[in-house]
Amino acid sequence: MPKMINLMVACAENRVMGRNGRLPWRIPEDSQFFHRQTAGRTIILGRICYQTWPRAREDGRRLIVITSDPSLERDGVRVAHSVPEALEIAEAMPGEVYVNGGERIFEEVLALPRPMRLHLTLVHAEVQGDRCFPEWRHLQWREVHRHDGEDENFRYTFLTLER
Ligand SMILES: NC(=O)c1ccc[n+]([C@@H]2O[C@H](COP(=O)([O-])OP(=O)(O)OC[C@H]3O[C@@H](n4cnc5c(N)ncnc54)[C@H](OP(=O)(O)O)[C@@H]3O)[C@@H](O)[C@H]2O)c1
Numbered sequence: 001m002p003k004m005i006n007l008m009v010a011c012a013e014n015r016v017m018g019r020n021g022r023l024p025w026r027i028p029e030d031s032q033f034f035h036r037q038t039a040g041r042t043i044i045l046g047r048i049c050y051q052t053w054p055r056a057r058e059d060g061r062r063l064i065v066i067t068s069d070p071s072l073e074r075d076g077v078r079v080a081h082s083v084p085e086a087l088e089i090a091e092a093m094p095g096e097v098y099v100n101g102g103e104r105i106f107e108e109v110l111a112l113p114r115p116m117r118l119h120l121t122l123v124h125a126e127v128q129g130d131r132c133f134p135e136w137r138h139l140q141w142r143e144v145h146r147h148d149g150e151d152e153n154f155r156y157t158f159l160t161l162e163r
Contacts, residue, residue, distance in 0.1 A: 064086045
């Protein structure tokens with residue numbers, strides 16, 4: 001039985017999740033949730049996500065970076081050339097697998113006929129950006145958790161969906 005895949009994403013109502021290689025917002029509660037949820041996990045992520053996340057290798061995370069650049073391999077960082085290769089490496093590592101994006105990686109993983117859990121922070125705003133989370137609403141999800149939060153800039157909902 002293949003491992004459960006967890007997708008971690010925060011996106012706006014218009015599905016925007018990134019701008020100029022960064023997050024299009026600063027939402028401290030979401031960032032704390034993200035760091036807590038991914039600590040100690042096996043994580044698949046694209047090269048840009050890896051290179052723009054200075055704390056990626058902290059807190060016991062085991063990283064599988066999808067890139068054509070083999071020189072990124074180091075202690076705690078495996079390199080894979082594709083989503084299938086990354087998932088194969090993850091199968092041999094402990095625990096469930098977490099997928100942190102970016103855009104193409106989310107697209108490929110969401111299309112897989114496998115059990116998955118989506119940890120979605122839905123930011124209740126229309127935001128400008130250049131990276132979007134793929135449309136997920138038409139897929140058959142079961143909602144297992146939801147709670148609302150807000151700060152001075154945004155209202156948002158933490159959702160856990162499974163299929
Ligand atoms: N809000 C959120 O939750 C969230 C989550 C994730 C990302 N983001 C945002 O999205 C942006 C980063 O994501 P991104 O989509 O631009 O980049 P990315 O996926 O992190 O990195 C792109 C690079 O990864 C490699 N790659 C990605 N998909 C691949 C595939 N299917 N097969 C082979 N190689 C692949 C390639 O590396 P090489 O060029 O080295 O070959 C590609 O140039 C940032 O703005 C970030 O803040 C937001």
